[in-house]
């Protein structure tokens with residue numbers, strides 16, 4: 793079922809989500825929630841969606857990038873379901889890239905992200921996942937994990953003057969952003 797995505801200003805986005813009990817992962821409630829997150833993310837052409845964004849306070853998020861029309865330059869990420877995810881930064885380097893969010897309609901802003909991370913989580917079968925992610929994709933994962941802690945990308949902006957509407961982004965920043973993404977993909981492989 794497609795669920796309603798809440799927008800910035802809704803207190804639900806500021807709530808820290810609760811850890812999912814591993815015994816509950818196989819329940820119909822959690823499995824349906826995961827299906828709904830995937831369906832809602834795809835319907836909205838999102839690169840990811842956290843349960844927080846549909847006002848459900850459980851530590852679950854889904855990520856998928858497949859020739860995304862909202863983010864045509866993003867490297868593909870296969871559908872990934874993360875339950876109780878944890879992130880470890882593997883480098884002190886940071887990349888400063890534009891992000892958008894389904895909960896912040898029509899806006900983009902530049903955020904510092906770690907370009908090499910290790911993610912540990914459970915998948916929808918309760919199996920342990922451990923994988924590294926780099927470059928632009930690493931930023932996508934950090935964005936979704938932040939939602940589970942009640943954080944929005946605007947909280948991560950070191951310079952709020954980069955905040956822009958999509959229309960102004962297309963006119964003033966998109967060309968540079970495309971070049972930047974290509975150079976990050978060259979450097980980090982994703």
Ligand code: ZN
Nearest residue numbers: 892893894895
């Ligand atoms: Zn978001």
